[in-house]
Amino acid sequence: MDLQIRPISEDEFLPYMRAIDAAFSETASDEDIERERRMAEVDRCFAAFDGPEIVGTAAAFTMPMTVPGAEIEIGFVTMVAVRPTHRRRGVNTALMRRQLDEAHERGEVVEVLHASEGGIYGRYGYGLATYGLSIEIETARSAFVRGSEPAGELRLVPRDAAEKAILAVNEATRLDRPGMVRLDERRLDYMLSHEHGPEKDLPSLFVLHEAADGVDGFAVYKVKHDWPQGWPRSVLTVRDLQAATPQAYADLWRYVLDVDLIERVDSWNRPRTSRSCTCCKSRGACARPSWTTCGFGSSISPAPFVPGDMRPMGVWFSRLPTPSGRGTRVGTRSRRRRERPR
Ligand SMILES: CC(C)(COP(=O)(O)OP(=O)(O)OC[C@H]1O[C@@H](n2cnc3c(N)ncnc32)[C@H](O)[C@@H]1OP(=O)(O)O)[C@@H](O)C(=O)NCCC(=O)NCCS
Secondary structure, three states: OOEEEEEOOHHHHHHHHHHHHHHHOOOOOHHHHHHHHHHOOHHHOEEEEEOOEEEEEEEEEEEEEEEOOEEEEEEEEEEEEEOHHHOOOOHHHHHHHHHHHHHHHHOOOOEEEEOOOOOOOHHHOOOOOOOEEEEEEEHHHEEEEOOOOOOOEEEEEOHHHHHHHHHHHHHHHHHHOOOOEOOOHHHHHHHHHOOOOHHHHOOOEEEEEEEOOEEEEEEEEEEEOOOHHHOOOEEEEEEEEEEOOHHHHHHHHHHHHHOOOEEEEEEEEEEOOOHHHHHHHHOOOOOOOOOOOEOOOOOOOOOOOOOOOOOOOOEEEOOOOOOOOOOOOOOOOOOOOOOEOO
């Protein structure tokens, strides 16, 4: 195999995407390809050519990301793929080397990625930077901490109305939490639309939290309907939930847990230090804590970090009855919820 590694040209983007399809056993739709095209920087889309055929890919998106004490431009590594016919012959190793060299030439000090499999990237100099939590909460077993009372207004809005608010919340919060990226319209569109799997075609729903000074939080979620024999066993998946204040954060969690006809609320890649997750895990309602890799090219920068704690949670989750056996009804809906005793 005579391998050539170089950035692609504009008119090689479609075969580039088809090589990624082959590696992930998928077929991107025209819409998917157009979305990727809007986000991609072709000079950062490296391809490995075996003759005329693209057999491997590795790209990076340039993004402003918060690190402790600063916001810097990083390369978000993505589209890492090698055709199944060309695996285990060093194609990815060659691409990773070229990509890190190019990042270094750009003056980037951090490269970040979210690994689909944790075993791949250590050999290239990446290290685990932080953990993400996946949570699954049975709504019937969720409860709110005593004294947590909703405040402000919640509004369900269409996507175009939500976008401006999401950007404003990102602007207000991202510098407080290392690992957050600065969103703009293009990145937000990508974030909201880039999905795989069976839930891809479900519509996203958008809820905003408004306080006296305006919108200070949002949640983006999907509902997967399941009605066996007419009973609702639907699952609500929180795709994102961000807030500028503890009150908004608590109210938004309360909102998603209070949506009727939902048996379970799922979320993944929540901040590791989120108090909701810690409580949830320790009380047994969190079925699947997990970790994700988010790494640095240690050939560039070895310093790991963990995200800061937003410390906003007025919500606890419990699958246990209160020790006293008494509880107070605090839900805003007919579903009974028990307070957790102090
Ligand atoms: C993962 C992938 C990119 C590796 O490409 P590749 O060209 O086969 O990798 P290389 O031949 O350069 O292998 C380099 C090393 O990585 C190891 N490796 C490859 N895939 C691995 C995996 N999934 N898990 C752990 N190690 C892996 C190889 O065994 C080899 O180990 P060695 O250095 O000890 O010999 C390719 O298998 C692929 O496209 N997989 C499907 C898509 C995917 O998972 N992409 C990553 C998204 S984050």
